[in-house]
Amino acid sequence: GENVEQHPSTLSVQEGDSAVIKCTYSDSASNYFPWYKQELGKRPQLIIDIRSNVGEKKDQRIAVTLNKTAKHFSLHITETQPEDSAVYFCAAKSVSGGFKTIFGAGTRLFVKA
Amino acid sequence: GAVVSQHPSRVICKSGTSVKIECRSLDFQATTMFWYRQFPKKSLMLMATSNEGSKATYEQGVEKDKFLINHASLTLSTLTVTSAHPEDSSFYICSARPGTSTEAFFGQGTRLTVV
Numbered sequence: 001g002e003n004v005e006q007h008p009s010t011l012s013v014q015e016g017d018s019a020v021i022k023c024t025y026s027d028s029a030s031n032y033f034p035w036y037k038q039e040l041g042k043r044p045q046l047i048i049d050i051r052s053n054v055g056e057k058k059d060q061r062i063a064v065t066l067n068k069t070a071k072h073f074s075l076h077i078t079e080t081q082p083e084d085s086a087v088y089f090c091a092a093k094s095v096s097g098g099f100k101t102i103f104g105a106g107t108r109l110f111v112k113a
Numbered sequence: 114g115a116v117v118s119q120h121p122s123r124v125i126c127k128s129g130t131s132v133k134i135e136c137r138s139l140d141f142q143a144t145t146m147f148w149y150r151q152f153p154k155k156s157l158m159l160m161a162t163s164n165e166g167s168k169a170t171y172e173q174g175v176e177k178d179k180f181l182i183n184h185a186s187l188t189l190s191t192l193t194v195t196s197a198h199p200e201d202s203s204f205y206i207c208s209a210r211p212g213t214s215t216e217a218f219f220g221q222g223t224r225l226t227v228v
Contacts, residue, residue, distance in 0.1 A: 032215050032216075034216065041204075041222075041224070042221070042222070043206060043219040043220060043221045043222055044157070044206075044219050045219075046216065049216065051215075087154075089156060089157065093215065099145055099162075099210055099215065099217070100147060100159055100162050101147065101159070101208075101217065102159065103156045103157045103158075103159075104156060105155070105156045106154075106155070106156050108154075
């Protein structure tokens with residue numbers, strides 16, 4: 001079945017440094033890749049997404065890259081701040097697959113002040 | 114726009130009873146709703162996909178008689194956990210997709226504790 005792998009599971013960085021989270025997906029039909037930030041006990045919040053016809057997308061301190069051939073996509077957060085500390089999930093979705101979203105296992109990001 | 118409301122946010126029930134969780138799209142019509150389960154410090158596991166007016170599609174390993182899903186209207190889907198057991202205790206979260214959108218929007222989640 002469809003699978004999304006996410007690494008690392010935990011990431012600790014110093015404030016101001018960059019953080020990179022990587023994901024791979026198995027379903028070739030996946031064509032939409034959202035990233036979510038989830039704080040404890042809260043709903044996931046979409047922070048950025050990328051579609052399969054685009055290789056890179058940036059929104060202020062957050063960027064996402066997609067390598068469709070290798071089925072890899074990554075989240076880059078620059079100039080990290082303590083408030084960036086949360087769990088981040090990557091996900092893959094196939095329009096032809098009924099729009100269901102398969103999530104990665106999550107990365108717990110700690111930004112140390 | 115694109116607000117999804119889930120109710121209740123927390124519920125405690127006794128073993129053997131049933132619990133109903135509601136997921137409402139407040140300002141859009143949700144063609145599809147998804148139900149997830151999330152264990153502590155774990156990812157969101159898709160339980161089922163619910164399309165308005167038709168039977169839900171359950172993921173492998175999810176008991177459809179245990180987790181009853183009803184999507185009676187374009188703004189409401191319900192998940193009923195029947196004959197709840199302590200191992201059903203978890204965070205359940207729904208998401209709803211507008212008909213014209215690729216993105217789905219999450220409800221705030223329901224923390225179920227079965228005692």
